[in-house]
Amino acid sequence: MYKFFFKRLIDFILSLIGFVVLLPIFLLLTILLIIANKGTPFFFQKRPGKNEKIFSVIKFKTMNDKKDKTGKLLPDADRITLVGKFIRSSSLDEIPQLLNVIKGDMSLIGPRPLLVSYLEVYNDKHKKRHDIRPGITGWAQVNGRNAIEWQQKFDLDIYYLENMNFLLDLKIILITLKRVFKREGINFESTQKNKYFTGYN
Numbered sequence: 001m002y003k004f005f006f007k008r009l010i011d012f013i014l015s016l017i018g019f020v021v022l023l024p025i026f027l028l029l030t031i032l033l034i035i036a037n038k039g040t041p042f043f044f045q046k047r048p049g050k051n052e053k054i055f056s057v058i059k060f061k062t063m064n065d066k067k068d069k070t071g072k073l074l075p076d077a078d079r080i081t082l083v084g085k086f087i088r089s090s091s092l093d094e095i096p097q098l099l100n101v102i103k104g105d106m107s108l109i110g111p112r113p114l115l116v117s118y119l120e121v122y123n124d125k126h127k128k129r130h131d132i133r134p135g136i137t138g139w140a141q142v143n144g145r146n147a148i149e150w151q152q153k154f155d156l157d158i159y160y161l162e163n164m165n166f167l168l169d170l171k172i173i174l175i176t177l178k179r180v181f182k183r184e185g186i187n188f189e190s191t192q193k194n195k196y197f198t199g200y201n
Helices: 001-038 082-089 097-103 118-121 125-130 150-163 167-180
Strands: 040-047 054-060 107-109 135-137
Touching: 001 054, 001 082, 001 097, 040 118, 054 097, 054 135, 097 135, 107 167, 125 150, 125 167, 135 167
Parallel strands: 107 135
Antiparallel strands: 040 054
16 A cells, blocks of 8 residues: 555655745755856756656756867866755755656655666666656665665665565655765765666676
């Protein structure tokens, strides 16, 4: 019952309340990023959701689009703005994903939505991570995140899928909040730490 009804209900209620409470911060950061990025405050990227349905994940855009003389984007470290660095370090870049949760594309807790191209290289076991909605945070994120290998991350996602319940979700939320406030292990998708997943060795 929790998995098929109450989880979605809780997601919707908490995300709606959270977005309303954070709306002043959301608007302030939007204005600051419009200035810092010269008009582009949001970052959209196609990601696979439940049943591999593709949706656009929304985040605050923390990097500009500066390119070198050949037209290639500069390294991440050279493109992140001062405002963006603060937003990312404090996990505020995740706020817009509350809209994804309200809409129903995502859950507060679940496997992180990864790149669409990864769908081609998952094994049958790890493809099951798409049997449920992806989450803003998840079991893999509170158990090592970027410090663990891809296969271990996917195994943790499957563990969550097979053991999903209210108490586990509550535990994940409490651990996530603790790490956000302590500013430890909070950039859920640091592009400088994550290597591109190309398949299994």
